[in-house]
Amino acid sequence: MALHSSTMFDCIVIGAGIQGSFTAYHLAKNQKKTLLLEQFPLPHSRGSSHGQTRIIRRAYAEDFYTNMMDESYQLWAELEREAGIQLYRKTGLLVIAKAGNEEFEAVCKNMEQTQTPWEHLTAEQLKLKYPGLFLNPGEVVCCDHNGGVLSADKALRAVQEQFQHMGGAIKDGEKVKHVQPGQVVTVTTTSSVYEAKTLVITAGPWAQKVLSPLGLELPLKTLRINVCYWKEKISGRSGLQQNFPAFLGISLDGEEHEVYGLPSQEYPGLFKICYHGGNEADPEERELPAKQTQVQDIQILCNFITKYLPGLHPTPAVMEQCMYTNTPDNNFILDHHPSHKNIIIGCGFSGHGFKLSPLVGKILSELASGKQPSYDLEPFRVTRFKTPLNSSL
Numbered sequence: 001m002a003l004h005s006s007t008m009f010d011c012i013v014i015g016a017g018i019q020g021s022f023t024a025y026h027l028a029k030n031q032k033k034t035l036l037l038e039q040f041p042l043p044h045s046r047g048s049s050h051g052q053t054r055i056i057r058r059a060y061a062e063d064f065y066t067n068m069m070d071e072s073y074q075l076w077a078e079l080e081r082e083a084g085i086q087l088y089r090k091t092g093l094l095v096i097a098k099a100g101n102e103e104f105e106a107v108c109k110n111m112e113q114t115q116t117p118w119e120h121l122t123a124e125q126l127k128l129k130y131p132g133l134f135l136n137p138g139e140v141v142c143c144d145h146n147g148g149v150l151s152a153d154k155a156l157r158a159v160q161e162q163f164q165h166m167g168g169a170i171k172d173g174e175k176v177k178h179v180q181p182g183q184v185v186t187v188t189t190t191s192s193v194y195e196a197k198t199l200v201i202t203a204g205p206w207a208q209k210v211l212s213p214l215g216l217e218l219p220l221k222t223l224r225i226n227v228c229y230w231k232e233k234i235s236g237r238s239g240l241q242q243n244f245p246a247f248l249g250i251s252l253d254g255e256e257h258e259v260y261g262l263p264s265q266e267y268p269g270l271f272k273i274c275y276h277g278g279n280e281a282d283p284e285e286r287e288l289p290a291k292q293t294q295v296q297d298i299q300i301l302c303n304f305i306t307k308y309l310p311g312l313h314p315t316p317a318v319m320e321q322c323m324y325t326n327t328p329d330n331n332f333i334l335d336h337h338p339s340h341k342n343i344i345i346g347c348g349f350s351g352h353g354f355k356l357s358p359l360v361g362k363i364l365s366e367l368a369s370g371k372q373p374s375y376d377l378e379p380f381r382v383t384r385f386k387t388p389l390n391s392s393l
């Protein structure tokens, strides 16, 4: 196929998931001529940003995330005002753990120090407020009162629409095949060639495939996640329909497992309760049937449901797939390419990046515009990993 002649932009963003879309939105807000490239026709469900819901919370063990959430909440509200839709639903978020669990203690300490509205709940208070959700002896629970649920699909659509209203261009169904670094970066897709002063790579689970030819090997793992929805044993009788919060169960039963849940939204009467993890898989193989090893995740969830939510059937009623892209420390990567300063990387969101995406987009747009980033990016640097540069290139 004949390629079109090159077009010059201030910035090209590769990947129209939530992170790339918010990056493009902030660039356009700052009058940068921006092109957002997406390999699949939009909307699609093959990356990490699809589906109707995501948890939003300040309840983090790492203080830098708790601190960043303040501005992220403000930016979500700004998008809601601009788009004229509601994206955030306040339900409260519970964190459940064994008493003395270090992560739990750190979460409470961070919320206290940042004046986040929160409280410890006793088993009695939990029973009164959230009937149907049970604690086991020796377990503790706290509530991040402003935690809740984001409408993910709606948010993705809204941010892309706002970007286009501000004059931004989206080209979907165009896979980036080649990136030529330089003072001007040349990007070749399946149908065109584009040029830009800066490039942002927010390719989600495909990040490593885009970065390898640019000489960068990051320790990213792509995981296939089973997204499970559970039904009440007797409709309306579990006590969960009236007032179900979002929740995280951390290191219960002395295991490292993390389980999270959200109130019913996607499927009337079904609750989204998932295992925070999965099996390594190539994003191209995401649609293949579940492997035998994946039954493990489901078994952990079935045990969890039986113990903590006995009003639900302990077998999933609906199962869907999504992808995580994990770093070894589960912290994001937000940085310049070590050898090409006008190439910016945003990846490794490790299954918790949605709530922070408006701020991630702002930070990546600052890096792409040569501005001082508004936050200390030390926890997010490429250089925290050993030998990220592929010396053969």
Ligand SMILES: Cc1cc2nc3c(=O)[nH]c(=O)nc-3n(C[C@H](O)[C@H](O)[C@H](O)COP(=O)(O)OP(=O)(O)OC[C@H]3O[C@@H](n4cnc5c(N)ncnc54)[C@H](O)[C@@H]3O)c2cc1C
Binding pocket: 014, 015, 016, 017, 018, 019, 020, 037, 038, 039, 040, 046, 047, 048, 049, 050, 053, 054, 055, 056, 174, 175, 176, 177, 202, 203, 204, 205, 206, 207, 210, 225, 226, 227, 322, 323, 324, 346, 347, 349, 350, 351, 352, 353, 354, 355, 356
């Ligand atoms: C099941 C599940 C539950 C989650 N729950 C939460 C939660 O409760 N709270 C929370 O904060 N976060 C949560 N997350 C994490 C959050 O959804 C992700 O961190 C976020 O969506 C990552 O967005 P992204 O833009 O980096 O990736 P993606 O959405 O995958 O976007 C990357 C895009 O790049 C495109 N692309 C890749 N390569 C190319 C190429 N060569 N050319 C053109 N385009 C390309 C892809 O097609 C894709 O559209 C969850 C994730 C999953 C999977």
